[in-house]
Amino acid sequence: MFDFANGAGRWAAASLTAMAAAIGASAARAAEGMAEPWQTGFQPAASPVMNEIRWFHDSFLLPLTIVIAAFVLLLLVICAVRFNARANPTPSRTTHNTALEVAWTLVPVLILVAVAIPSFRLLYFQLDYVNEQRAPDITVKAIGEQWYWSYEYPDHGDISFDSYLVEEADLKPGQPRLLTVDAEVVVPVGKVVRLLVTADPAGVIHAWAIPAFGVKIDAVPGRLNETWFKAERTGLYYGQCSELCGRGHAFMPIAVRVVTEADFSSWVETAKTAGLAEAYRKLAQTSQDAGSAPRTAALAVPARPAN
Numbered sequence: 001m002f003d004f005a006n007g008a009g010r011w012a013a014a015s016l017t018a019m020a021a022a023i024g025a026s027a028a029r030a031a032e033g034m035a036e037p038w039q040t041g042f043q044p045a046a047s048p049v050m051n052e053i054r055w056f057h058d059s060f061l062l063p064l065t066i067v068i069a070a071f072v073l074l075l076l077v078i079c080a081v082r083f084n085a086r087a088n089p090t091p092s093r094t095t096h097n098t099a100l101e102v103a104w105t106l107v108p109v110l111i112l113v114a115v116a117i118p119s120f121r122l123l124y125f126q127l128d129y130v131n132e133q134r135a136p137d138i139t140v141k142a143i144g145e146q147w148y149w150s151y152e153y154p155d156h157g158d159i160s161f162d163s164y165l166v167e168e169a170d171l172k173p174g175q176p177r178l179l180t181v182d183a184e185v186v187v188p189v190g191k192v193v194r195l196l197v198t199a200d201p202a203g204v205i206h207a208w209a210i211p212a213f214g215v216k217i218d219a220v221p222g223r224l225n226e227t228w229f230k231a232e233r234t235g236l237y238y239g240q241c242s243e244l245c246g247r248g249h250a251f252m253p254i255a256v257r258v259v260t261e262a263d264f265s266s267w268v269e270t271a272k273t274a275g276l277a278e279a280y281r282k283l284a285q286t287s288q289d290a291g292s293a294p295r296t297a298a299l300a301v302p303a304r305p306a307n
Ligand SMILES: [Cu+2]
Pocket: 144, 205, 206, 207, 241, 242, 243, 244, 245, 246, 248, 249, 252
């Protein structure tokens, strides 16, 4: 006969071991700026906005949800145990309790107001860098195309380039699949980047998103959306188009390389004088991050997802 208690115990122990192994493995792999296998929470915050989002979700909404769910569960259990037909054969005929009814209307309203205040504050913070500083340090324009992103640096001699997915066969060791691009967005660390986002006027709606920066904003044909981010650490941060845009939706990733101010200036100067391919090549040499993408931006061939 199957020893249920023992079997269940062994199953639980095995699951816990598997979970611990998975968590340990993902901690060991933990690369910044991208999702990990078995990840359940947010990516580590790398911008002031994402810090706020993490606080709002992890320290405010989640505890509140747990308390409310536990309270409702407690009421359900009390009802089931104390007021079932066997325990309570002659039920009370009470129908109204004014104090209780006022309370269960007002308390949810107060909870919603308490959620709305930090929520709206965060919403405004995401779209307006004025709380951080009066003016942006640099402007980057992202244009959603079918199916890749184009970038322009209007403050830096109109540098502009297309950023295509690197196909699986062309990946170098350590480069993540479906996230690596041939030409990354390069920005300086600790600087407020104003991000203008739009899409090809003849195209469809996309959305530009980098989870570690707490940025997700629609790229709408013929309209200009604006947001901002301030990367707090150097590194490579990945995101994906976050609006179902069509056939190539899964194949237009976003990669932002955050570098020191000196590396950024040198990238800009080289791009202006010697071209982008040379600028990326030089950046890969000087930047402390190894494993840069192949620097073939000028020769990039559009990624064609298999149908
Ligand atoms: Cu898209």
